[in-house]
Amino acid sequence: MDKFTRIEGDYKAIVQNPSPLIPPIFGTDEFGWCSEWNSAMTKLTGWKREEVMDKMLLGEVFGINMACCPLKSQESFVNLGVVLNHAMTGQVSEKLPFGFCARSGKHIECLLCVSKKLNSEGSVTGVFCFLQLASPELQQALHVQRLSEQTAVKRLKELSYIRRQIRNPLAGIIFSRKMMEDTELGAEQQQLLHTSAQCQHQLNKILDDSDLDTIIDGYDLVVED
Numbered sequence: 001m002d003k004f005t006r007i008e009g010d011y012k013a014i015v016q017n018p019s020p021l022i023p024p025i026f027g028t029d030e031f032g033w034c035s036e037w038n039s040a041m042t043k044l045t046g047w048k049r050e051e052v053m054d055k056m057l058l059g060e061v062f063g064i065n066m067a068c069c070p071l072k073s074q075e076s077f078v079n080l081g082v083v084l085n086h087a088m089t090g091q092v093s094e095k096l097p098f099g100f101c102a103r104s105g106k107h108i109e110c111l112l113c114v115s116k117k118l119n120s121e122g123s124v125t126g127v128f129c130f131l132q133l134a135s136p137e138l139q140q141a142l143h144v145q146r147l148s149e150q151t152a153v154k155r156l157k158e159l160s161y162i163r164r165q166i167r168n169p170l171a172g173i174i175f176s177r178k179m180m181e182d183t184e185l186g187a188e189q190q191q192l193l194h195t196s197a198q199c200q201h202q203l204n205k206i207l208d209d210s211d212l213d214t215i216i217d218g219y220d221l222v223v224e225d
Helices: 002-015 039-045 074-088 136-181 187-208 212-224
Strands: 025-029 034-037 096-101 107-118 124-133
Touching: 025 039, 039 124, 074 096, 074 107, 074 124, 136 187
Parallel strands: none
Antiparallel strands: 025 034, 025 124, 096 107, 107 124
16 A cells, blocks of 8 residues: 555656656546546647546547547547547557647647556556657658548549449440350451450459559559560
8 A cells, every 4th residue: 555655646746747748648537537637738738627627538528529629530539439448448559649639729640548547456447648749750751641541542432433434344345255155156256255255354353453553563564565
């Protein structure tokens, strides 16, 4: 108990320390109510400790509608809930990319680390959340990552459109070829149908390929040949 008391005192000295070296820290009790909000969080978000304490961390403090710090998407809200629940059950989680809007409207990008809080008996009484603010280099990397994801989605949409435009005519060509295979054909005509079937088979393989880069690389090889 003496050891736990010393640890508890060390925790308060760290969390409540106004030093700029202390990272933004917030926390919840075992029921999900905000139980900690240090000065670094106040400076980062613009919300004072007394304004967020005893509010539901999920929904009222960080949420989608009417929250103190709105999250950028429903997916971010769900991911935050999953990470908090994992910490409550003792599971170790990796640092999570985390973004929200401060009171000023500025969007904050950071990394979130969550750990459980124990009492002297070893029972989980809540969680601590530490924010690691992104450096300019990390912010640039995250920005580039978002642009890359947007470009990938756009390219996949373009690929889906091209597939739709090719599949129907190709299906008609394959149907016509199979009809002709049942007729009497000369050797040269049979060879032509055989070559056509191979080309159609290759086109189907390309249409079934979901990797646009591979398709482009394959096209380049064909051009070079």
